[in-house]
Amino acid sequence: MLRQYELVERVRAYDPQADEDLLNRAYVFSMKAHGSQLRASGDPYFSHPIEVAGILTDLKLDDETIATGILHDTIEDTVATQEQIDKLFGPAVGRLVDGVTKLSKIEAQTESERAAENLRKFLLAMSDDIRVLLVKLADRLHNMRTLKHLKNPDKRRRIARETMDIYAPLAGRIGMYEFMDELNELAFRELEPEGHASVTARLERLRVGGGDVVSRITSGLKLLLAQNGVEADVWGREKQPLSIWRKMHADHKSFEALTDVMAFRVIVASPADCYRALGIIHQRWPAFVGRFKDFISAPKANGYRSLHTTVMHSGIGIEVQIRDAAMHREAELGLAAHWAYKSGNEGAAARESYPWLNDLLEILDHAATPEELLEHTRLAMFHDQVFVFTPKGELQQLPKGATPVDFAYLLHSEIGDTCVGARVNGRVVSLRTKLVNGDQVEILRSSIRAPDPAWESYVVTAKARAAVRRSARTRTRDAQLAMGRQLFDAAVARHGLPSDDATVNAALSGLKLADRNALYVALARQTVGDLALREALSPGSTEGAKRPRKVKPGAGAITxxxxxxxxxxxxxxxxxxxxxxxxxxxxxxxxxxxxxxxxxxxxxxxxxxxxxxxxDANSGGAVARVATVVYNQPGSLAAVASIIAQARGNIVGLALKHRDREFHTNIIDIEVEGLAQLTAITAALRGAPAVVSVERVKA
Structure with a gap:
């Protein structure tokens, strides 16, 4: 564990203007606050925040961030309060500590809901000041390094899974690949111990069987470049076990069949030297077709720049990454390489530099359930890239497999909502078309906001999928409101029920519903039936009334x-x-x-x-199933419900089977007395202007 003076010296070594007094006060306060608390390893708990601060000094972060690392667990795990932190260390540190504090009082029922709520609040805090993410990543990294000391295997696996699903991808999205690799490696070791052991054992055999292959290739690369006038630092290593494991499974290959188990980095003086080095290497060794990537002319969304190529060297495939010193520093530290946080506008600066933060925040507003939030966020963080152009020549980045719909939502939610078609390279194409590198994409729009629910089956970006689902939920609710209002009006007219506001409000109270809209939805969903509505609007009016039977197959109502x-x-x-x-x-x-x-x-x-x-001649009613195709226009579903009600049929089930821009197909279960009544209902439906077709489902 770092001692107090050692920590201060490490910070002042790269930032001579650092507030030494702030760091000393934070160190002493945290040590006293945690007192005699112990970690699962038996070490003093205080060692954890100090190690987190030490990790942050490796990133050369500012004094406020280091102080936050020292204090990050004091509010949750000690008697210290937010007011104390604000008063003793200032509002900036107080805000950061509050953003990083573990959220232990989340009231949720399931594991996914807890994870989603953690993620929701974390992303909001991160968007306010990106340093929250840097401290949280350091905190998670140290916890993963000491994960083995937790005795509960289920808890270890839960933490490892969360690390691989959320924290490692977040590190990658801000370009902190060293953090990402170590987090993934530690999580992989816990989640797939046999797979990890298998890959590491094969790597060890590769080292033993081939001698010091990495050193020989490193020396050869450096000598070749020097002979051709390019001075470079070169080093290499085997790829991470998780990367190898994933490639084996994705390509269905054995370890021995992989072509790029080893990777080498070439650091040169300038971007021009990067391309010179690439040409020299390609002249000397044959390159793998399709394995070259130029992230210098087209950087990744997180700012990552480098040249990647794979060549055949001495009978084995090796990956070579070529970059200059500035690119390398950014590749190792990512966002942490730019710690200019004194401007007081950290959140806005981060959102401007990392626009995917805005996408994640928009996803927070669109997700209907915790599971959706986790799904969309993981989609937003895991992707390979495709580079396409706007009609004005602006370069845009999308996940591999993206469609024009994804492109439209990337530009703006308004453009996505009004998208009706696309031109790719001047030619009108289907919205299902997968975009490829170099495509120029123009979005064709209408004046009506009408995302097609069918888009969900082929969009790949989280932003597009969240927007389509939001629109579908809105349309479904509008249809339910229309149907429910129609059923309400029909019941009031049929039974002569009062419908003034005072009566309806009293009925809502008895039915435990919030407002008229909630009543309409309940009627459409059949959670409130005709008899219950009559009793609520006119208590006592249903005494002696024949209650409609909810006939279930095999219930004995039929002979x-x-x-x-x-x-x-x-x-x-x-x-x-x-x-x-x-x-x-x-x-x-x-x-x-x-x-x-x-x-x-x-x-x-x-x-x-x-x-x-x-x-039998006295058989009772049964449930028939029909498929109705209706026009996608307001009132269609309500018209169908009204016709069925007028024919004395009772809707006991409704499901949307298919929906596109022009038509909806609904599967409706109708309780009828027999075939004659069902025939009358289907005939009436076929004559309705809103209905395209009606067929009985008899698969």
Missing amino acids: IKGLAPGAAFTLGECCHPVPGDRIAGLSRPGMGVEVHGIDCATLADEPQDWLELAW
Whole structure:
């Protein structure tokens, strides 16, 4: 553990103007606050924040950030308060400590909800001051280095999974690849111990069997470049075990079949020397086709710049990364290489330098569930890149597999919402088209904001997917409100019920609903039925009323000829037969008899086992299933519901099967007395202007 004077000296070595008094006060305060607390390893707890501060000094961060590292656990784990931190160390440090403090009082029910809420608050704090992320990454790195001391294996795996899913990608997104590699390596060792052991053992055999291959190739590269007038520092190493493991699985290759297990870095004096070195290396060794990437002319979203190529050297494939000293410093430290935080505008500067932060913040507003938030955020952090151009020649970066819809949302949410088509390289293409490097993309727009729900099946960016889902939820709710309002008005007219505000408000209170809209949605979803609505609006009016039956297959409400009295049976979920249909049965040992329509495909599969059945004359109602295709326009679903209600049918289930820009296909379960009533309903539906087609589902 670093001693007080050692920590101060490390900071002053790169920042002579650092506030030494601030660092000393933070050190003493944290040590006293944590007192006799111990870590799982048995070490004093105080050693953890000091080691975190030490990691931050390796990044050469400012004194406020170092003080935050020292103090980051005091509010959560000691009796120290936010007011004390603000008073003793100033509002800037106080704000940072508050942003990094673990959020232990989150009231959530599931693991995914806890993780999502942590991530939500973390991203918001990070957008205010990016140093919050730097301290949090250092905190997570030290915790991962000491993870082995936790006795609970489930807790170790949960922390490792969270590290691999969230913290390592975040480190990569701000260009801190050394952090990312170590976090991934430590998490991989915990999550896949056998895989980690297998890869590391093979790497060790490679070293032993090939002698010091890395040193020989390093020396050869350096000598070759020097002979051609390019002075360079060169060093190499085997790739990270996790990187090798992922490549083996992605390419379905054995370790021995991989072509680039070793990677070498060439550091030269200038960008021009980068390209000179590349030409020299390609002249000497054959390059792998399709494995060259130029991140100097087209940097990654996190600012990363370098040339990448893979060549065949002495019978083995090696990856070579070529960059100058400034590029290398940025590649190692990422955002931490630019710690100009004295401007007082850290959050805005970070959002300007790292626009993906704005995308993540927009995702926070669009995600409907914790699971969606985690899904979209992981999508936003994991991707390979494609570089495309706007019509004005501006370069834009997208994930591999991105479509024009993703491009539209990348430019602006308004452009995405109004997108109706695209031109790629001057030619109109399908919105499903996958963009490739060098494409010039022009978005065709309409004046109507109408994201197509079908887009969700092929967009790849989190921002686009979140926006499409938000629009779909809005449309579904609008349709439910329209249907529910229609059902409400029909019930009021049919039964002569009062509908003034005072009566409706009293009914809402009895039904435990917030407002009229909540009532309309409940009616559309059938969580509030006709009888419950009548009783709520006019208490006592339903006494003696015949309650509608919720008929379930096999509930005994239906009688069938050909079965012994009391015999168990179920109505086939595949064909939904109703009284009036020709039917037959299949005997299922231990399950009774399955009743199917005579044209059901299930019967065709087992013709030898048919039982001759017929409906009893006094059979009750059953549930039929129909598929309706309606125009995508306001009121279509409400019109369908009204027709079914007028024909005395009862909707007991509704599901959206398919939706596109012009048509919606809905699957509706309708409780009917028999085939005659169902035929009348389908005929009435087919005559409705809003309905394109109606077919009974009898698969």
